[in-house]
Amino acid sequence: RRTTHYLFIVVVAVNSTLLTINAGDYIFYTDWAWTSFVVFSIAQSTMLVVGAIYYMLFTGVPGTATYYATIMTIYTWVAKGAWFALGYPMDFITVPVWIPSAMLLDLTYWATRRNKHAAIIIGGTLVGLSLPIFNMINLLLVRDPLEMAFKYPRPTLPPYMTPIEPQVGKFYNSPVALGSGAGAVLSVPIAALGAKLNTWTYRWMA
Numbered sequence: 001r002r003t004t005h006y007l008f009i010v011v012v013a014v015n016s017t018l019l020t021i022n023a024g025d026y027i028f029y030t031d032w033a034w035t036s037f038v039v040f041s042i043a044q045s046t047m048l049v050v051g052a053i054y055y056m057l058f059t060g061v062p063g064t065a066t067y068y069a070t071i072m073t074i075y076t077w078v079a080k081g082a083w084f085a086l087g088y089p090m091d092f093i094t095v096p097v098w099i100p101s102a103m104l105l106d107l108t109y110w111a112t113r114r115n116k117h118a119a120i121i122i123g124g125t126l127v128g129l130s131l132p133i134f135n136m137i138n139l140l141l142v143r144d145p146l147e148m149a150f151k152y153p154r155p156t157l158p159p160y161m162t163p164i165e166p167q168v169g170k171f172y173n174s175p176v177a178l179g180s181g182a183g184a185v186l187s188v189p190i191a192a193l194g195a196k197l198n199t200w201t202y203r204w205m206a
Helices: 002-022 037-059 064-085 099-111 116-140 145-151 175-205
Strands: none
Touching: 037 064, 037 099, 037 116, 037 175, 064 099, 099 116, 116 175
C-alpha cells in the first residue's frame, strides 16, 4: 500500500511538471511571457498547488510542498539546459519561481498545526496571490524577452503562434494584479481537489 502511494507521488510530480512546462507554450517562453502572463499565472499556481498539497498531506510534514516545488524547479532547469545545449541562449527560457509560494503553503500548514482545511483555504489563496509577483520579478531580470523570442525562433512553433507585441494597456492594466486575483480564487478549489485526491488514493488502495 505504501509503495503504491509513493508511486502515485512520483506520477503526480512528473505529470504536474510536464503540465506546468506546457501550460504556456512549453516552459514560460519569453515570447509569450508578457502577452499571456495572466493565463500563465493561473496555470502555474493551480498546477503547483494541486501537487504540492497532495504531497504535503500524504506525508503530513510541513516542508514537503517546498520539496515538491524544488523537484519541479530541478526538472525545468534540466529542460532549460537541454535547450541551451541545442544552441539557444540562457535568457531564452525563464524558469518559473515556484519555491517561495510552496513555502507559504508549508508555513500555513505548520502555523495552523496541520489543519487540512486551513491549508486548502489560506495556503491555496497565498499560493495564488504570491506566484505572479515572484514570477514578474523573475521576468524583469531577463534582458529582453521579445528580442530573445524574435531572434531565436523555435522550429517547432506553428505559424499561428508567432510572437506578438504585448497589448498591455488595451486588455488589462496590471497583469500581476489580475493574475494574483484570479490565481487566489482558483487555487483554493484546486487545492481542495489535491486534498481529495489523497482520499481517493487511499480508497483505491483499500
